[in-house]
Every structure is written in C-alpha cells, then in structure tokens.
Amino acid sequence: MRKWWPLLAVCAGSFLFLLDTTVVTVALPRIGADLTATVGQLQWVPDVYTLVLAVLMLAAGSLADRWGVRRVFLAGLAVFATASLGCGLAPDIGTLIAARGVQAIGGAALAVTGFAVLAATYEGRSRGTAISVFFAVNGLGAAMGPVVGGVLTEYFGWPAIFFVNVPLALLTAVFTVFAIRRDTPARRGRFDLAGAVWFAVAAASLVHGLTLGGEGRWTSPVTVGALVVSVVAFAGFGLAERRPDPLLDLRLFRDREFTTLVVCAAASTLTFAALVYVSLWLQTDRALGPVAAGLALAPLAGASFLTSTVLGKVLHRFPPRVLLGVGVLLGAVGSLLQLGFTVTGGLAVTGIGVGIAGPAMGTAVAAAAPPGRAGMAAGILTTTRQFGQTLGVAVLGIAYQAGGLTPVYVVAAVCGGVTGLLALVPRKQVQVPA
Structure with missing residues (x-):
C-alpha cells in the first residue's frame, strides 16, 4: 500500500485545484447578486483562474526540474490555501478576481508537480495504472465542481466553496511530507x-x-x-x-505526432469550458437552483471517473493516438446529443470521452519526456489543457452571447470532431529531443 502513497498525495492536490476550475460555475449568479457584478466581470472569475494556470504552468514545470517537485508541490499548497481564504473574504468583485488569480499560482504548481511525481515514481504497468487513476480523479474533480459548488452555495453561501479548500490543503500538505520523498533537482542552469x-x-x-x-x-x-x-x-x-535550455523546447513540434497530441489536449478542454454556459443556462433559463444545476451535470463526472479507472488496466494495449482520437470524438458526439436529444445522455457520452482521452495524453507525454525534463513535459500537457480551456471559455462565450447554448454545442462538436479524426490518422512515433 505504501507504494501508492505518492499517488494519493498527488491526487489530493490535483483534486483541489481542478475542483476550483469548475466549482464557481453554479455560484456565479449568487456571486453576481451579492457583489453587484456584471456578466463581463463574472466571466473573469473562472477566466482569470484558468488564464493564470495556463500562463504559469510552463514556468512551474521548469522550476520543478530545478528546485525539486516536492518543494514546489508544498509551496503550491501553501499559496492555494492562503488565496482560497482571500477569495472567501472578498468584499467586492475586483478583490475576488485578484484572489482567484493568486489562487491559480498555487494551482499551477500543483498541476505540474503532481504529474511529474507520477512520471518519475512509477514505471511500466504501474505507471499506466497511476496515470489512469490520476486522470480519473482529475476528471472527477473538474466535473464534480458544479455539484459541490451547488451544495455549498445553496446551504452555506458562495464563500464556502473557497473556505473549504483551507483545511483540505493543510491536510494534503501534512500527508505529502510523509508520502513523497525528498528529491534533488533534475536539472541545473538558469531559469528562462x-x-x-x-x-x-x-x-x-x-x-x-x-x-x-x-x-x-x-x-x-x-x-x-x-x-x-x-x-x-x-x-x-x-x-x-x-x-x-529553454522554457519550452520548440523542436518538439517538429514531430507531427507530438503536435497532434497538443491539439487534442486543447480540444478536449472544450467540454469543461462549455460547463460554464450550461450552468448559466440551467439557472437562468430553466430556473434551477445551484444544487439541481450541479446534479444535472453529474453524469459527466461519474462517466469520466469510471472510464478512467477501468482504462488503467488496458491502457498499455492500445496506441495513445487511437485512444486520443476516440476520446475526443466521443466528446464531439456528446455535444451533439446535448444539442438535439438529451443533456443527461450527452454528458455521459462526453464523460466517457474525457475518461479515455485524459489517461492516453498522460501516458504519451510521460513516455516522451527526456531524462530530467519531467517537469517540462508536465508543463506542456497542463499548459495546453488549461490554455485551451481559457480560450474555450472566451470563444464559447462569444457563441453563447450570440445565440445561447446551440452555437456553443455546435462549436464544441465541430472542433472535437475535426481534432479526433486528425488524431486517428497514422503518424510516425513521437521522438522528443533530449
């Protein structure tokens, strides 16, 4: 059992920062009413979080390679807990947005170092199992955000969605001290x-x-x-x-397989970007409360978690490219189902796609990482996903304001379909320069 302690510590930290990518979605109407915020200001509450994550993840990966992943992981927990307290105490929308930005600084450290710990700690079939569980928890954290946020907002008020992070982060830090061994920096040289x-x-x-x-x-x-x-x-x-010794080795993108991986990682995040507007629609057009809106989105969380957990046992049998393509295509199919048939069924199909694509991306990146560059590899994957989600919220916001949920689903389906088919086209094996 001790073998899996690092995985438990990493999953706890990742669950925290990913929960907060979507936990605010169902709380936005209440936040807007209490803090007298406009729709444009409210959009920055989720946007600033994912934006700062995307901006800093490459840097966090580079720092993890130079300072050690355990040290950066613990620092990330400290910043995340402190900023969460600031979010809950925010007296106005400007303060809340600023605190969310600081919170994301800690989240960036948690995102990158968590994956780097797994890549460095586990090998072979154990690595496949660890990565599958890691992405299952990631998907559960992001998808459970609306449910958790709905319960806390309706019964305790929106500040509770941030206050709850403080004790959880402290407990995770204590467990991390015992679960993850001290490590030495993998690389030297100046930070870019x-x-x-x-x-x-x-x-x-x-x-x-x-x-x-x-x-x-x-x-x-x-x-x-x-x-x-x-x-x-x-x-x-x-x-x-x-x-x-750059922050991002651009030679990686000479490999079309690796470039396809990055594009798929970005496309897969449209699922969670769309949740912002699905939640707003459920509460404004359908007049659902925060809890009911959160529960309406729960099928995505359950399907994603179960799929990723089961996939770990067979992940090594299939090329990551095939799993990526199938996963992203299922996300597109789920968007179409939500558009014309059933939201519940569409969310479940989308969750299956997320559960397939996530572990496949993680396994491919971990295998491609050259010695001493686990942090950089993790930074590339996490930056792509978070930057994709940030852009997705912005682009889908344009679609939502133009015509409601219909164009949101159309954009998500088209992007996912094209990207999924691109991933299924055979290409040469990934070769990452050392």
Missing part, C-alpha cells in the same frame, strides 16, 4: 525568465482580446491592441526559446 515573461504577455493579451470581442467590442482600440500585443509577444516567445 525571458521566455516566461513573453509567454505570459502573449497568453494574457490573447484571452483579454477575445473576452472583449465576445462582449461585442471587436473594433475597440483596446481589443485590437490586445490582439496585436499577443501576436508580437508570441513571436518574441518563439525567438526567446531558441536559447539553450
């Missing part, structure tokens, strides 16, 4: 500060521009300026990463 800054500016500018555009301000000088800054910053990031 220039690359981290360029990427942060590029990502933040892009999401800010899309968010403003979604509010109908495409011709605004601020919107145009943000998108221009994003293009320039991404170019600067590409030039900065040509230095030795």
Whole structure:
C-alpha cells in the first residue's frame, strides 16, 4: 500500500485545484447578486483562474526540474490555501478576481508537480495504472465542481466553496511530507525568465482580446491592441526559446505526432469550458437552483471517473493516438446529443470521452519526456489543457452571447470532431529531443 502513497498525495492536490476550475460555475449568479457584478466581470472569475494556470504552468514545470517537485508541490499548497481564504473574504468583485488569480499560482504548481511525481515514481504497468487513476480523479474533480459548488452555495453561501479548500490543503500538505520523498533537482542552469515573461504577455493579451470581442467590442482600440500585443509577444516567445535550455523546447513540434497530441489536449478542454454556459443556462433559463444545476451535470463526472479507472488496466494495449482520437470524438458526439436529444445522455457520452482521452495524453507525454525534463513535459500537457480551456471559455462565450447554448454545442462538436479524426490518422512515433 505504501507504494501508492505518492499517488494519493498527488491526487489530493490535483483534486483541489481542478475542483476550483469548475466549482464557481453554479455560484456565479449568487456571486453576481451579492457583489453587484456584471456578466463581463463574472466571466473573469473562472477566466482569470484558468488564464493564470495556463500562463504559469510552463514556468512551474521548469522550476520543478530545478528546485525539486516536492518543494514546489508544498509551496503550491501553501499559496492555494492562503488565496482560497482571500477569495472567501472578498468584499467586492475586483478583490475576488485578484484572489482567484493568486489562487491559480498555487494551482499551477500543483498541476505540474503532481504529474511529474507520477512520471518519475512509477514505471511500466504501474505507471499506466497511476496515470489512469490520476486522470480519473482529475476528471472527477473538474466535473464534480458544479455539484459541490451547488451544495455549498445553496446551504452555506458562495464563500464556502473557497473556505473549504483551507483545511483540505493543510491536510494534503501534512500527508505529502510523509508520502513523497525528498528529491534533488533534475536539472541545473538558469531559469528562462525571458521566455516566461513573453509567454505570459502573449497568453494574457490573447484571452483579454477575445473576452472583449465576445462582449461585442471587436473594433475597440483596446481589443485590437490586445490582439496585436499577443501576436508580437508570441513571436518574441518563439525567438526567446531558441536559447539553450529553454522554457519550452520548440523542436518538439517538429514531430507531427507530438503536435497532434497538443491539439487534442486543447480540444478536449472544450467540454469543461462549455460547463460554464450550461450552468448559466440551467439557472437562468430553466430556473434551477445551484444544487439541481450541479446534479444535472453529474453524469459527466461519474462517466469520466469510471472510464478512467477501468482504462488503467488496458491502457498499455492500445496506441495513445487511437485512444486520443476516440476520446475526443466521443466528446464531439456528446455535444451533439446535448444539442438535439438529451443533456443527461450527452454528458455521459462526453464523460466517457474525457475518461479515455485524459489517461492516453498522460501516458504519451510521460513516455516522451527526456531524462530530467519531467517537469517540462508536465508543463506542456497542463499548459495546453488549461490554455485551451481559457480560450474555450472566451470563444464559447462569444457563441453563447450570440445565440445561447446551440452555437456553443455546435462549436464544441465541430472542433472535437475535426481534432479526433486528425488524431486517428497514422503518424510516425513521437521522438522528443533530449
């Protein structure tokens, strides 16, 4: 049993930060009423969290390789708990958004180091089992957010969704001290500060521009300026990463298999991005309370958890590319079912797809990671997923404001279908430079 203690510690930390990616979805109407916030301001409550996660995960992975994953994991828990307390005590929407951003700094450390611990601790069939359980808990945490958030919001008030993180984070930290052994840094050298800054500016500018555009301000000088800054910053990031020992080794993307993996990781996050608007629709158009809205989304959580748990036993028998394609395609089918037939059935099918695609992505990235780069590999996977979800919330927000849930489902289905078919096309084996 002691063999699986690191897995338990990692799953506890990952469950916390992923729960908070979706736990606020059903609480947004109450938050808006209590803090007198507009729809645009409310969108930043989930958006700033996923944006900061996406911006910092590459940097967190690099720091984990240099400082040690255990140290970064514990630091992440401390920041996450402190910021959660600040979220619950926030007197206005601006303070809440700022505290959510700080909370995501701790979440970035938890996301990257958790996966890196598994990649470094387990091998062979044990690694497949560990990664499947890890992604099962991840899917459960993200998908259970609306249920947990609904119960806490309705019976204890929306601050409770943040206060509950404090004791849970402290307990996880105590268990981590005993479960995960001290490790030595896997790499030396200078931290790529220039690359981290360029990427942060590029990502933040892009999401800010899309968010403003979604509010109908495409011709605004601020919107145009943000998108221009994003293009320039991404170019600067590409030039900065040509230095030795970069934050992100761009040679990885010469491999079409690896590029397909990254695209699939981004596409799979549209499922959770859509939950923001499904929850708003259930509470505004269908007049459901927070608990009822959360329970309506529960089939996705259950299907994802069961699928990932079972998949660990057979994961090694199938190429990750095939599992990825099938998983993302099922997500697209689930979106179509929600569009025209049944929300419950569609969510269940989508959950099965999430449960298939997640472990497949984790196994492929863990196998591709060169020695001493487990943090970088984890950073690539987690950054892609979180950045994809952040962009997904912004893009689907445009669709939602244009025509409600129908265009949201259409966009999710088209993106998932095209990406899933792309993943099924045979390509050469992943070769990651050392």
